Amino acid sequence: MIKFLGCKIDVSKKVFLPRPETEYWTKIAIKDIANFESKTSHSLKKPNYNIKVLDIFAGTGCIGIAVLKHTKNTFVDFVDIDEESLDQILINLSLNKISPKRYRIIKSNVFANLGGKRYHFILANPPYVALERKNEVDKEVLQKEPHNALFAGKKGLSFIKKFLKEAKDHLKPYGKIYMEFDPRQIGELRKILIKKGYQFEFRKDQFKKWRYLVAWV
Numbered sequence: 001m002i003k004f005l006g007c008k009i010d011v012s013k014k015v016f017l018p019r020p021e022t023e024y025w026t027k028i029a030i031k032d033i034a035n036f037e038s039k040t041s042h043s044l045k046k047p048n049y050n051i052k053v054l055d056i057f058a059g060t061g062c063i064g065i066a067v068l069k070h071t072k073n074t075f076v077d078f079v080d081i082d083e084e085s086l087d088q089i090l091i092n093l094s095l096n097k098i099s100p101k102r103y104r105i106i107k108s109n110v111f112a113n114l115g116g117k118r119y120h121f122i123l124a125n126p127p128y129v130a131l132e133r134k135n136e137v138d139k140e141v142l143q144k145e146p147h148n149a150l151f152a153g154k155k156g157l158s159f160i161k162k163f164l165k166e167a168k169d170h171l172k173p174y175g176k177i178y179m180e181f182d183p184r185q186i187g188e189l190r191k192i193l194i195k196k197g198y199q200f201e202f203r204k205d206q207f208k209k210w211r212y213l214v215a216w217v
């Protein structure tokens with residue numbers, strides 16, 4: 001069992017283990033969501049779960065579960081391609097006593113099964129390790145965590161490219177994307193974001209490394 005922003009995260013399936021860097025930016029994203037919530041839902045007597053959040057490449061579901069735990073009016077779609085991960089997400093939602101009225105779990109290859117659905121916040125930690133750096137990854141990580149949760153082709157950009165190509169069409173007006181990346185990808189990412197017409201900001205993690213971006217259109 002792992003703790004992630006005060007949530008219990010079971011990792012008994014073969015899934016990606018949540019990292020402290022992800023916990024760091026998720027906390028910041030939650031503050032942003034809570035701020036949006038206070039502006040849009042403060043007068044509600046009963047929550048209507050109207051703030052739509054997407055946790056894509058969800059793994060254990062740690063990001064979306066932390067959002068649900070620390071905000072009142074959010075609804076989260078959890079997306080992953082891996083069956084073990086989808087099972088793990090359900091286990092973790094019930095472990096954290098999240099009402100089934102507040103989420104859906106969707107098996108999808110990135111956005112393929114999401115139709116035209118749009119979100120106020122899209123939170124993503126895609127696989128981003130460059131295949132050519134496989135020999136730099138810890139043996140234990142390679143043994144315990146699934147290959148397709150870690151690696152993303154040349155320069156580690158294959159899923160990021162696919163994600164950024166479509167993500168803007170799944171944002172509601174004024175919606176925002178939070179996405180984690182490898183600090184070495186920042187130059188390529190800048191080019192992709194400009195080409196795809198995003199406005200964006202790169203941010204550092206708790207170890208002073210470029211680690212995540214916030215993007216909007």
Ligand SMILES: C[S@@+](CC[C@H](N)C(=O)[O-])C[C@H]1O[C@@H](n2cnc3c(N)ncnc32)[C@H](O)[C@@H]1O
Binds near residue numbers: 127
């Ligand atoms: C780096 S892990 C992130 C897990 C979790 N969000 C976290 O931060 O701990 C990436 C996840 O993406 C999933 N994944 C890989 N390829 C995918 C695809 N084509 N579509 C959707 N999810 C995918 C993997 O199964 C894995 O759970």
